[in-house]
Amino acid sequence: MSHNDMHKVTLIPGDGIGPEVTDAARKIIEATGVNIEWEVVPAGAETVEKYKTVLPDITFESIKRNKVALKGPIGTPVAGGFKSANVTIRKTLDLYANLRPVRSLPGVKSKYEGINIVVVRENTEDLYSGLEYEIAPGVVESLKVITDKASLRIANFAFRFAKRRGRKKVTVLHKANIMKLSDGLFLNCVRKVAKDYSQIEYEEMIIDNACMQLILNPNRFDVILTENLYGDIVSEVCAGLVGGLGFAPGANIGDDCAVFEAAHGSAPDIAGKNIANPIAITLSGALLLKYIGENREAKAIENAISRVLTKGEILTKDMGGNATTTEMRDAIIGELK
Numbered sequence: 001m002s003h004n005d006m007h008k009v010t011l012i013p014g015d016g017i018g019p020e021v022t023d024a025a026r027k028i029i030e031a032t033g034v035n036i037e038w039e040v041v042p043a044g045a046e047t048v049e050k051y052k053t054v055l056p057d058i059t060f061e062s063i064k065r066n067k068v069a070l071k072g073p074i075g076t077p078v079a080g081g082f083k084s085a086n087v088t089i090r091k092t093l094d095l096y097a098n099l100r101p102v103r104s105l106p107g108v109k110s111k112y113e114g115i116n117i118v119v120v121r122e123n124t125e126d127l128y129s130g131l132e133y134e135i136a137p138g139v140v141e142s143l144k145v146i147t148d149k150a151s152l153r154i155a156n157f158a159f160r161f162a163k164r165r166g167r168k169k170v171t172v173l174h175k176a177n178i179m180k181l182s183d184g185l186f187l188n189c190v191r192k193v194a195k196d197y198s199q200i201e202y203e204e205m206i207i208d209n210a211c212m213q214l215i216l217n218p219n220r221f222d223v224i225l226t227e228n229l230y231g232d233i234v235s236e237v238c239a240g241l242v243g244g245l246g247f248a249p250g251a252n253i254g255d256d257c258a259v260f261e262a263a264h265g266s267a268p269d270i271a272g273k274n275i276a277n278p279i280a281i282t283l284s285g286a287l288l289l290k291y292i293g294e295n296r297e298a299k300a301i302e303n304a305i306s307r308v309l310t311k312g313e314i315l316t317k318d319m320g321g322n323a324t325t326t327e328m329r330d331a332i333i334g335e336l337k
């Protein structure tokens, strides 16, 4: 792909800190000179009032047409209220792979060094099937759905990804000792796929032990492959290893489209104050650029962020400093030039 190819990309600002951090990411991406036409569409709490849905048709159609989107976080009410727009987007567009890479960054406070882990999380089923029933007063069932189709698909994705990126090891996290049927099916599917990748080391680990290992010795992990709920939790543990949610990018990838977003949520506690860290969503933007073939620009953004962090002069509040979102944005843009 050449520098002058025009890309149309859907931009969903989202809720809370979403508009502030996506605006920063957009300006940083534009500063690389990449030719992107943004189509800004709504989703989130405000659309529930206006369109009576978390995911209006115009937003859904825009992602389907452009095939790539950069998305800010969207809030979801706890216990009741409307259903999650995030889960709806992932399921409706069949974005079956959730990719969450974490990497130690220079100058960012953390007890760990040299972390370089990619969590590959199944994104469409498991306990996120949304099938919950009150079967009798005071008794609720929540269905954990695991299929061989989705398990084989995510396992193939993870091993293909590992091979293409020259990764050495895939660790699958499970609890098949207890959930013998559901996690057992997932594990058996992964085993089948692992056989086709003899050059990649394959390892199985029970999820609770994996959580302890992630704290004691995280550098032993390379690619982590797991189900939806475990992946959700473990990827936030991983974000903690590299300095927190301000540094954890993510991608939801399907066969047709991909939606890039930070691992963090809408952070209502700091929204509208211009103090959120824009690095996680900007790194998600860099993943987006790689996905559309603009590798040079993606690398330029990653390098600019590293230089800002190495200098250590501009630190947002989560990093123990006083810099604003826009100051961090401008510092990154300054390093691009």
Ligand code: NAI
Binding pocket: 017, 021, 072, 073, 074, 075, 076, 077, 086, 245, 246, 261, 262, 263, 264, 265, 266, 267, 268, 269, 270, 275, 276, 277, 278, 280, 318
């Ligand atoms: P959260 O990630 O929004 O916030 C957790 C903590 O991290 C807060 O103290 C927040 O201030 C801080 N934080 C998060 N991002 C930050 C950033 N960029 N810079 C500095 N500090 C940051 O998680 P929480 O509070 O559990 O969820 C808030 C809302 O976000 C909920 O409605 C939840 O459903 C939604 N959410 C949406 C996601 C998405 O759109 N993909 C993912 C996770 C949560």
